[in-house]
Amino acid sequence: MRMKPFGYHGAAILLTIASKAAGYVLGENLVLRDETNTTIPAPVVASVSQYWEGNDGPWSSFAIQVGKTAQNVRVFPSTASTSTLVVINVGCPEDAPSNCKDARGGLFNKNNSLTWVPNSIFDVGIEENLGFNVFGDFGFDTVTLGWQGSGGPTVEHSIVAGLGDTTMTWLGVLGLNPRPTNFSTFVNNPQVSLVQSLKNQEAIPSVSWAYTAGAQYRLDKIYGSLIFGGYDTSRFTPSTLTFPFYEDISRNLVVGVQKISSSGTSLLETGVFAFIDSTLPYFYLPTSACSAFETAFGLTWNSTSELYLVNSTQHASLLKQNANITFTLGTTTSGGETVDIVLPYAAFDLNISWPHVEETTRYFPLKRATNDTQYTLGRAFLQEAYLIADYERFNFSVHPCKWEPNAKSSIVAIRSVNDTTENPSNTTTPTGNKGGSHSSSLGGGTIAGIVIGAITGAAILGAGWYLMRRRGLCGCGEPSELDATETEREQNRPAVPLDIIRAQKAGDEQELDSSGIHELPSHHKFGVLEAPGGDETFPKPSELDEQRARQGRFSEVFEMDSGPIVRIEPPTAIETEAPDLPTPGQLEAVERAQERRVGHDDQDEER
CATH class of the missing domain: 2.40.70.10 (Acid Proteases)
Structure with a gap:
């Protein structure tokens, strides 16, 4: 039986459970930390x-x-x-x-x-x-x-x-x-x-x-x-x-x-x-x-x-x-x-x-x-x-x-x-000395903070690993589609005319491209006011596409069954979807081929 992906809601639930569990287990220590570390002003x-x-x-x-x-x-x-x-x-x-x-x-x-x-x-x-x-x-x-x-x-x-x-x-x-x-x-x-x-x-x-x-x-x-x-x-x-x-x-x-x-x-x-x-x-x-x-x-x-x-x-x-x-x-x-x-x-x-x-x-x-x-x-x-x-x-x-x-x-x-x-x-020391005792051992509040940080950190890492895997940006595992059988992939694809599928399968089968996936230049992480160069105008996606094409930096990702090429368009195309539908030119070519075949069959019948 195939397991369903954990999903975004699952990641949120994981974080909530971790936070609640830590608060439940360490609730007394958290209250104690608040009480014992409260400092009143000195006279x-x-x-x-x-x-x-x-x-x-x-x-x-x-x-x-x-x-x-x-x-x-x-x-x-x-x-x-x-x-x-x-x-x-x-x-x-x-x-x-x-x-x-x-x-x-x-x-x-x-x-x-x-x-x-x-x-x-x-x-x-x-x-x-x-x-x-x-x-x-x-x-x-x-x-x-x-x-x-x-x-x-x-x-x-x-x-x-x-x-x-x-x-x-x-x-x-x-x-x-x-x-x-x-x-x-x-x-x-x-x-x-x-x-x-x-x-x-x-x-x-x-x-x-x-x-x-x-x-x-x-x-x-x-x-x-x-x-x-x-x-x-x-x-x-x-x-x-x-x-x-x-x-x-x-x-x-x-x-x-x-x-x-x-x-x-x-x-x-x-x-x-x-x-x-x-x-x-x-x-x-x-x-x-x-x-x-x-x-x-x-x-x-x-x-x-x-x-x-x-x-x-x-x-x-x-x-x-x-x-x-x-x-x-x-x-x-x-x-x-x-x-x-x-x-x-x-x-x-x-x-x-x-x-x-x-x-x-x-x-x-x-x-x-x-x-x-x-x-x-x-x-x-x-x-x-x-x-x-x-x-x-x-x-x-x-x-x-x-x-x-x-x-x-x-x-x-x-x-x-x-x-x-x-x-x-x-309460017994003048201004400049907060008073109170000091200890070299970790208090309950400190331990609570360490444990909560560890649990929450693990939850965040797990959720992040899943989300990156879903988007195909992490090398820690293959996309979930690779686990599916050919039959399952065929069943999960959107409906495409049968003759188009046959025409696609007539091409040469190719292996999955192994070239690396490239990120956008780092300056895209800044806003206009935060840009290192001041009020800088960044390339539009189309301009960036042309620039990268000249540099030969595009990566092509193929399905295992040699389906159509899926190009990753910056910056939103993070996840590969189902194969692209045929373009109008492809449909016209197929129709002309069918017409020629139909005309040839009619001539055979007349003969």
């Missing part, structure tokens, strides 16, 4: 500028680049702002100190940036509850974390505002609040914040950050620490207390200040809710609490500057007293779990200068709040507190800072709520 450690600066105390600033070509500026992190605020030229008026440009962290010039996209003049949207009404020249530009060449992540088209104000913040600020900003110039199109953009482009593992302001008075001047998507366990003593975000999204980092005390003396009559705001250095507390501070530390309120200025005599007394002030925090204003943040007097021993006062003087960073919306724990508080905010889980935590000489950083990633991988080894 980004912001670069400290290694400057201590500010007109309201020595603060540790951070380096960023704005615009293209990049302009280096130094900023303070702001837990309240959603935007990057940078000082511009009008922020250094004529009566400013001579070193104003550098003292303010460097100025940004939008005209020197190729990527600046203007927006409009808007209120910066922060500290309004504290009596500030500051406007900025808003636009969009490229923002990169760190100094030039540090390799920090870049956010294109980030919200940037130029500040000319000198009263709210001396340096620019880096907004840490990830909520979007609504502009009247972009109706129903909130603009994405810097932190959210970092997460969107997978530069950080989650919408989160950790910050502490640093303390110049601790050890050998400990700089601040700002980490996006993680925290540094070497910088704090962990607390188990977690705070939910406050309902006001502009003041979401609100804690219950249950007690403020020093050496057994209470400095707060009743608990209050206060916002942790690193934009400003001050503690805004109830008037009664400020009175308690005045009594305990001999402070005097200056109504002109609205500051507690400290003269040299007071300063010497305070240094001698060297009091510690403890803030007891909870999720409510009384009861429940709490955490204590203890600040030495050195945390309050600060200097202030122009434009707040004419000459630099010491001050105590305490402000009288006029209402409960102003209660604030400012940057001075974060000298001794480590703040971790997780905007995906809507909570934050406050931990007492830990001061250990030569402590080695230990960065831990905050995983996204959408991260379902089980491999934690990729």
Whole structure:
């Protein structure tokens, strides 16, 4: 019994079966490979500028680049702002100190940036509850974390505002609040914040950050620490207390200040809710609490500057007293779990200068709040507190800072709520080190890939072998017609008049031509745009036929029974078909021969 050819559908079935079988057998390994090799982004450690600066105390600033070509500026992190605020030229008026440009962290010039996209003049949207009404020249530009060449992540088209104000913040600020900003110039199109953009482009593992302001008075001047998507366990003593975000999204980092005390003396009559705001250095507390501070530390309120200025005599007394002030925090204003943040007097021993006062003087960073919306724990508080905010889980935590000489950083990633991988080894290393263990043996996923490749490759080779055999282009076997008997070939041919078949068989029988089959010149594999010679015009099939005929390169293929010649015409004649039908000239010749024979027979009959 003759076997039927496998066919094109058979080749497709073979490939499908091979793929399904490999997936079925190695399904577990494939899933395992996907799970174990998933890598989450590492946290980004912001670069400290290694400057201590500010007109309201020595603060540790951070380096960023704005615009293209990049302009280096130094900023303070702001837990309240959603935007990057940078000082511009009008922020250094004529009566400013001579070193104003550098003292303010460097100025940004939008005209020197190729990527600046203007927006409009808007209120910066922060500290309004504290009596500030500051406007900025808003636009969009490229923002990169760190100094030039540090390799920090870049956010294109980030919200940037130029500040000319000198009263709210001396340096620019880096907004840490990830909520979007609504502009009247972009109706129903909130603009994405810097932190959210970092997460969107997978530069950080989650919408989160950790910050502490640093303390110049601790050890050998400990700089601040700002980490996006993680925290540094070497910088704090962990607390188990977690705070939910406050309902006001502009003041979401609100804690219950249950007690403020020093050496057994209470400095707060009743608990209050206060916002942790690193934009400003001050503690805004109830008037009664400020009175308690005045009594305990001999402070005097200056109504002109609205500051507690400290003269040299007071300063010497305070240094001698060297009091510690403890803030007891909870999720409510009384009861429940709490955490204590203890600040030495050195945390309050600060200097202030122009434009707040004419000459630099010491001050105590305490402000009288006029209402409960102003209660604030400012940057001075974060000298001794480590703040971790997780905007995906809507909570934050406050931990007492830990001061250990030569402590080695230990960065831990905050995983996204959408991260379902089980491999934690990729979450504890800073940017530049993906972490994880390494093994010299092949994993399940690697083995799966090898086996699938082998099975699929074998299937493709088998299908390709069959297709080439069908087309007569492979020397690995004879065409299927050679396996058929003479009777089968006669039965499978199309119907041809019997006398024509007899006339064909009258010719000389010949063997199958053994000359090679030639392919078209290689340039036929290129399109017009890909051709080596450019926009080249290739020969038409008829021209190519004439050219090859002159070169004697045509190959003639004959059937075993010496049927008519079948010429392979480029480029589609790949498979030999049944014999050609007779041409009209051949039919006329046969008819004339028949007529002559018929006329000869008639003459014989007459004779």
